[in-house]
Amino acid sequence: MTNKLTVKIWRGKEQGDFVSYEVPRLASQTVLDVVTYVQRNLEPSLGYRFACRVGMCGSCAMTVNGVARWTCRTHVSKVVGEGQLEIAPLANLPVVKDLVTDMSEFFDKWARAKGSFKGKRTRADDFEPVKPDSRERKAADAGVECIGCGVCYASCDVVSSRPDYLGPAALNRAWTLVNDVRDTQQRERLRAVAGDAGCHACHTQGSCTVHCPKQISPTAGIAGLKRVVGRAAVRGRL
Structure with a gap:
């Protein structure tokens, strides 16, 4: 195919602007392919992240035509509007450069929500059995x-x-850890998510569930x- 695609890409940090580029329109082309073409052929200084390119790492997430998506799994043909594509960094996170966001506060909130497993057994002990058909296991697996x-x-x-x-996400x-029967810091975790910035702040709008590329429902977990x-x-008991 020889058609051209006009793509607008955010350049800068918190202050910046969209810059337009023309790239070849190809069959089975992903948004990540477009960004990579721009960086390799038109704008070597363009900053962006990617790793696996097959929907396993999530590092290529960006805002595509106003919607947060994995760019490696988003085909241009599914999202392009009137021959144009607009690509920006993820919202709600500080911008490091161009399409790269600082994920520090995102993962800091995982820590604040006690998002790490803490068990009572050591490597010298046998594995603790968990029934695969139990209610807790099914809730955690979801x-x-x-x-x-x-x-x-x-x-x-x-x-x-x-x-x-x-x-x-946090x-x-x-x-998932509240439903892990092996974990030993349940009270601390419930206290962490019970505050003003925790689960009760959720308005149950469901945007997280609608846009999750893994088809997880954080909305259901937060309700739980x-x-x-x-x-x-x-x-x-709090």
């Missing part, structure tokens, strides 16, 4: 495939209006946290 790409975080209106909000991670936190508060 959200455990999150790879921390930030698409849900960038799509969340609550994060936009409340920068202190832990966000859907709360989804907390939900609300129930568990409410029961613990009533029983005086």
Whole structure:
């Protein structure tokens, strides 16, 4: 194909502007292919991230025509509008340069939500059995495939209006661990997600679930946290 595609790409940091480029329109072309073409052929200084190119790492997430997406799995033919494409960094995160965002606060919120596993057994002990058909295991499995790409975080209106909000990814991670029967810091985790910036700040708009490339429902996990936190508060266990 010899058609041309006009693409507007954000250049700069928090202050910047969109710059237009013309790239060849190709069959089976992804948005990441477009960005890579611009960087390799037109603008060597363009900053962006990618790694696996097959939808496993999530590092290529950007805002494409106003929607947060994995660019390696987004075909131009599915999103291009009137022959134009607009690519920007993820929303709700500081911009390092061009299409690169600083993910520090995103992962700091995972830590604040007690998003790390802490068990009681050591490497010298046998594995602790977990029944695969148990209610807890099924609840944890529903959200455990999150790879921390930030698409849900960038799509969340609550994060936009409340920068202190832990966000859907951190709360989804907390939900998976709340349902891990091997974990030993449940009270601390419930306290961490019960505050003003925690699960009760969610407005249940569902943007995180709609846009999650892994088809996870952080909305459901956050609703689960609300129930568990409410029961613990009533029983005086927070």
